[in-house]
Amino acid sequence: MGIDVVLLGYGAIGQAVHRMLGAHDGEVRVLGVLDRASLADPDPAALTARTTGPTGPAGPGSGPRVPVLDLATAIERADLVIECASPAAVRAHGPAITSAGTDLLVASLGALADGRLRAVLEAGPGRCHYSTGAIGGLDLIRASAGTINAIELRTRKLPAALLHPGLPGALRSAITRTAESGTAAPVFSGSVADAIRDFPSNINVAAALGLAAGDLDLVAVDIIADPAAAMTRHEITVRGEGGNYRFGIENFPDPANPATSALTARSMVSGVLRLAGCGPHFI
Numbered sequence: 001m002g003i004d005v006v007l008l009g010y011g012a013i014g015q016a017v018h019r020m021l022g023a024h025d026g027e028v029r030v031l032g033v034l035d036r037a038s039l040a041d042p043d044p045a046a047l048t049a050r051t052t053g054p055t056g057p058a059g060p061g062s063g064p065r066v067p068v069l070d071l072a073t074a075i076e077r078a079d080l081v082i083e084c085a086s087p088a089a090v091r092a093h094g095p096a097i098t099s100a101g102t103d104l105l106v107a108s109l110g111a112l113a114d115g116r117l118r119a120v121l122e123a124g125p126g127r128c129h130y131s132t133g134a135i136g137g138l139d140l141i142r143a144s145a146g147t148i149n150a151i152e153l154r155t156r157k158l159p160a161a162l163l164h165p166g167l168p169g170a171l172r173s174a175i176t177r178t179a180e181s182g183t184a185a186p187v188f189s190g191s192v193a194d195a196i197r198d199f200p201s202n203i204n205v206a207a208a209l210g211l212a213a214g215d216l217d218l219v220a221v222d223i224i225a226d227p228a229a230a231m232t233r234h235e236i237t238v239r240g241e242g243g244n245y246r247f248g249i250e251n252f253p254d255p256a257n258p259a260t261s262a263l264t265a266r267s268m269v270s271g272v273l274r275l276a277g278c279g280p281h282f283i
């Protein structure tokens with residue numbers, strides 16, 4: 001009984017998921033981790049007996065260690081690969097995982113704004129599951145797909161949670177100015193595709209809403225950089241033929257990565273437990 005899983009990515013989310021799944025080792029066994037090194041050099045001999053462990057304030061060796069695997073071994077042994085790495089990792093490794101018949105749980109939903117990649121992953125035979133990540137209400141939006149007229153997402157985050165190395169210069173200047181001024185300011189307004197282009201790892205919530213609604217173009221995204229934002233806030237407004245819905249979600253950032261909400265790892269664990277058959281489930 002139970003399922004065998006592998007973590008693709010072992011940063012803030014991966015380590016938190018590993019720690020939390022430790023309480024469920026009868027139902028979910030964490031076989032190992034795929035990291036950048038094991039994906040770059042897939043020679044199993046080079047990986048023999050290599051393990052990794054938590055980083056961060058408590059320091060290396062402060063929690064359970066886990067074997068580092070190569071991709072072929074992970075695909076062969078795991079029932080489910082839990083992606084908590086980046087959109088680039090979904091693009092690079094997702095197709096090999098699902099086409100081999102292994103299931104994939106995706107956190108980096110921004111990658112799935114690419115319809116061709118989505119089609120490849122959904123062709124299976126492994127199943128591609130989308131994590132609810134940092135928000136809720138996706139069950140309602142999914143149930144309303146085809147009847148929704150518009151979705152607005154207004155996200156307020158710390159400037160530091162929006163900065164990343166690939167940010168276009170004008171956006172970087174606007175976000176940096178906001179941080180220096182100490183005053184909140186809108187820094188982005190556009191479609192899901194634009195948001196994913198400019199913030200590939202920071203606004204997965206926008207992709208989640210569009211994927212749930214069945215049409216990414218229904219979602220309008222506004223991002224506010226707020227130097228005083230102790231919490232990341234998502235205000236979501238849905239207008240449709242069946243009704244109008246509003247969700248306000250305030251998440252504490254993950255101490256290990258201010259760009260990530262602490263809820264995301266919990267959502268992934270909840271999803272994995274559901275896939276392992278551990279209820280109760282709301283469906």
Ligand SMILES: NC(=O)c1ccc[n+]([C@@H]2O[C@H](COP(=O)([O-])OP(=O)(O)OC[C@H]3O[C@@H](n4cnc5c(N)ncnc54)[C@H](O)[C@@H]3O)[C@@H](O)[C@H]2O)c1
Pocket residue numbers: 008009010011012013014034035036039084085086087088089092107108109131132133134135200201202204205208256257259260261264
């Ligand atoms: N769905 C959501 O609501 C939501 C919320 C937060 C984060 N996310 C996604 O989860 C991802 C991970 O978040 P995190 O806070 O743990 O980030 P993190 O930076 O703390 O850790 C990411 C880990 O993945 C590894 N990694 C990144 N790209 C890789 C690649 N191409 N191949 C192999 N390993 C790779 C990194 O080395 C690192 O160990 C984010 O990039 C984001 O796309 C989704």
